[in-house]
Amino acid sequence: MKRQERFDAFIAYFSTHQPDAETELYYENPYQLLVAVILSAQCTDKRVNLVTPALFKAFPDVQKMAHADVSDIFDLIRSISYPNNKAKHLSGMAQRLMEAYNGEIPSTVNELITLPGVGRKTANVIASVIYDVPAMAVDTHVFRVAARIGLTLNAKNPKQAEDQLVRFIPEKYISRAHHWLILHGRYVCLARNPKCTTCKINFLCKAYSTIYSKTEISTAKLKPAKKKK
Secondary structure (H helix, E strand, O other): OOHHHHHHHHHHHHHHHOOOOOOOOOOOOHHHHHHHHHHOOOOOHHHHHHHHHHHHHHOOOHHHHHOOOHHHHHHHHOOOOOHHHHHHHHHHHHHHHHHHHOOOOOOOHHHHOOOOOOOHHHHHHHHHHHHOOOOOOOOHHHHHHHHHHOOOOOOOOHHHHHHHHHHHOOHHHHHHHHHHHHHHHHHOOOOOOOOHHHOOOOOOOHHHHHHHHHHHHHHHHHOOOOOOO
16 A cells, blocks of 8 residues: 555545544643643553643643642642642643733643643644644653554654644544544554554555555465375
């Protein structure tokens, strides 16, 4: 299968079977999503969703978060990975928003990445989910799945993967494709023991076709030769 054909098949399948894919983080406004995405770095969405209700109750907006003591933020997110650093990031992010953006969440990736705790992946998530910008956030799931399927080729880092994906995916599908890849990686194309044989897109997967053909060859070698009568 040629690369463009692989992209076309990927988009055709998910746009039909998972057209409304979205983030599994709970949020009610841009501020809450930004906080949740910062907390989700190297942490599961499930864990973040357990922590954020109390956090948002204590600090319901940017202004309250900006004036909070870092220790108070830490106490509410201590079960999250790297709580000390993330507490500092949330405090610094809110203060920066108040100082530079009047408490509003900026809409461009270049502005978002100036906020403490916000890297390119987080900025792309906010830009795409909140402002419908055609931005491709590449996390570990997206990076792994895109490479396995064959959507990306020899990408050495998330930025290279992002550039390849946005080059081949039509603009109107980019934001949704981010969620397609994440959810597929989270529930089917697992880092260990991926569910290849039951995967609904194994027909277009480069890794699956390679593994399957090798398995056939190995199995054939193990079969004893038929004895002549």
